[in-house]
Amino acid sequence: MKRWFALLLFCLIFATACQGPQKTPPSSTSSSSFGTSPQSPSSKSLPGASNSSTPAEKPSGVLPEFNEDNTITKLWEGPVEHAFFHPLIIAPEKAFDGSYRERGFDDWMVTQDEMKKIFAHLYKRDFVLVKPSEVFKKINGRWQRNPNLRMPKGKKPIIISIDDLSYNEVYQGHGFSDKLVLDSAGKVTAEYTEEGVKKQARDHEIATYINQFVEDHPDFSWKGARGMLALTGYEGILGYRTQEDAPNRSAQIEAVKPVIQALRNDGWEFSSHSFSHDSINHLSMKKLYKDSSMWQEEVESLLGPTPFYTLPYGNMPEDDALKKKTDLLNEFGFHVIFAVGFESYIEPNPSHPNFIVQDRRAIDGLSMRTQGKLDDLFPVEDVFSPHRKEHPVGEDNSVK
Numbered sequence: 001m002k003r004w005f006a007l008l009l010f011c012l013i014f015a016t017a018c019q020g021p022q023k024t025p026p027s028s029t030s031s032s033s034f035g036t037s038p039q040s041p042s043s044k045s046l047p048g049a050s051n052s053s054t055p056a057e058k059p060s061g062v063l064p065e066f067n068e069d070n071t072i073t074k075l076w077e078g079p080v081e082h083a084f085f086h087p088l089i090i091a092p093e094k095a096f097d098g099s100y101r102e103r104g105f106d107d108w109m110v111t112q113d114e115m116k117k118i119f120a121h122l123y124k125r126d127f128v129l130v131k132p133s134e135v136f137k138k139i140n141g142r143w144q145r146n147p148n149l150r151m152p153k154g155k156k157p158i159i160i161s162i163d164d165l166s167y168n169e170v171y172q173g174h175g176f177s178d179k180l181v182l183d184s185a186g187k188v189t190a191e192y193t194e195e196g197v198k199k200q201a202r203d204h205e206i207a208t209y210i211n212q213f214v215e216d217h218p219d220f221s222w223k224g225a226r227g228m229l230a231l232t233g234y235e236g237i238l239g240y241r242t243q244e245d246a247p248n249r250s251a252q253i254e255a256v257k258p259v260i261q262a263l264r265n266d267g268w269e270f271s272s273h274s275f276s277h278d279s280i281n282h283l284s285m286k287k288l289y290k291d292s293s294m295w296q297e298e299v300e301s302l303l304g305p306t307p308f309y310t311l312p313y314g315n316m317p318e319d320d321a322l323k324k325k326t327d328l329l330n331e332f333g334f335h336v337i338f339a340v341g342f343e344s345y346i347e348p349n350p351s352h353p354n355f356i357v358q359d360r361r362a363i364d365g366l367s368m369r370t371q372g373k374l375d376d377l378f379p380v381e382d383v384f385s386p387h388r389k390e391h392p393v394g395e396d397n398s399v400k
């Protein structure tokens with residue numbers, strides 16, 4: 001419960017700039033879909049799924065399935081992990097400087113040293129990046145987990161997503177990058193300002209670091225996967241002020257287009273994170289329509305259509321509005337909805353045929369301080385940054 005309460009407070013600290021005067025805080029709610037208790041998909045079998053064709057189980061009689069590069073693949077019935085991050089702290093001394101924002105940065109972000117250790121551990125533990133579009137498919141008119149998902153033998157799938165990668169003004173001067181740009185070789189890199197001088201480095205943002213990591217470890221990516229960027233629109237995207245009321249908007253739009261294209265070429269996919277970052281439970285049907293229209297006009301027009309919708313704060317619509325609001329999201333083309341949970345749970349048999357839900361696991365200071373469960377992804381005690389200061393866990397952090 002504290003987790004949800006703390007999640008909503010993220011808005012109070014980081015999303016204020018997008019919303020102007022704060023609305024009523026969202027009610028604390030479970031993100032688990034359809035009112036069912038989260039269960040591990042690992043305990044379930046998908047209809048028609050079988051391991052019987054893998055070479056290990058049946059070395060003779062059935063041909064093994066090979067990927068294009070001759071990797072032996074195996075039908076994957078276990079959980080598909082999905083972990084998400086926020087923008088990366090590259091200067092912890094600025095983020096953790098004792099200001100009233102420090103606690104929020106500590107709770108919701110990871111530092112550069114933590115990021116590098118996390119991906120080294122994920123790789124060592126045989127996780128492999130997989131595209132959301134590989135995991136979620138529309139089959140026979142129904143959105144579902146891909147029952148034919150195959151993985152390289154011995155590897156486990158993980159989707160990585162990064163939320164709120166807009167580099168809002170509230171981050172500036174606090175140890176974050178300013179924007180994503182292309183370097184002289186045409187690769188996406190992060191631009192940041194150090195002592196008034198603009199510099200670029202791929203390990204100054206998680207998305208660009210993943211690109212670099214995959215270049216160094218090609219077997220960390222399955223079928224060219226990188227991850228998913230969940231973007232709002234109220235302060236533009238990727239560090240470019242593309243929102244309607246921004247000065248020099250058309251120049252900003254032209255400047256971000258090649259960055260989007262390069263990310264897509266790299267294997268990144270995109271998700272709506274709503275336009276305004278308001279909790280879906282605070283939006284009337286009319287406001288949800290307006291919010292989705294604005295995302296469509298100002299963000300989808302740049303990214304292209306996507307079936308993915310990442311709920312702000314991870315809040316699913318409350319039961320009485322669930323059908324109406326998901327129907328509305330469906331009308332805007334969103335069919336795979338990402339919430340937040342303590343495990344990467346996929347609703348295996350949705351009663352609503354037009355959408356499917358996956359819970360994602362937060363990787364941030366709060367989850368490292370409070371969730372031993374992250375240990376199946378990486379050893380928290382090895383990753384946790386010494387730059388983080390001691391503070392009580394789980395307190396109200398909205399006001400300092």
Ligand SMILES: [Zn+2]
Binds near residue numbers: 163164273277312313
């Ligand atoms: Zn968010």
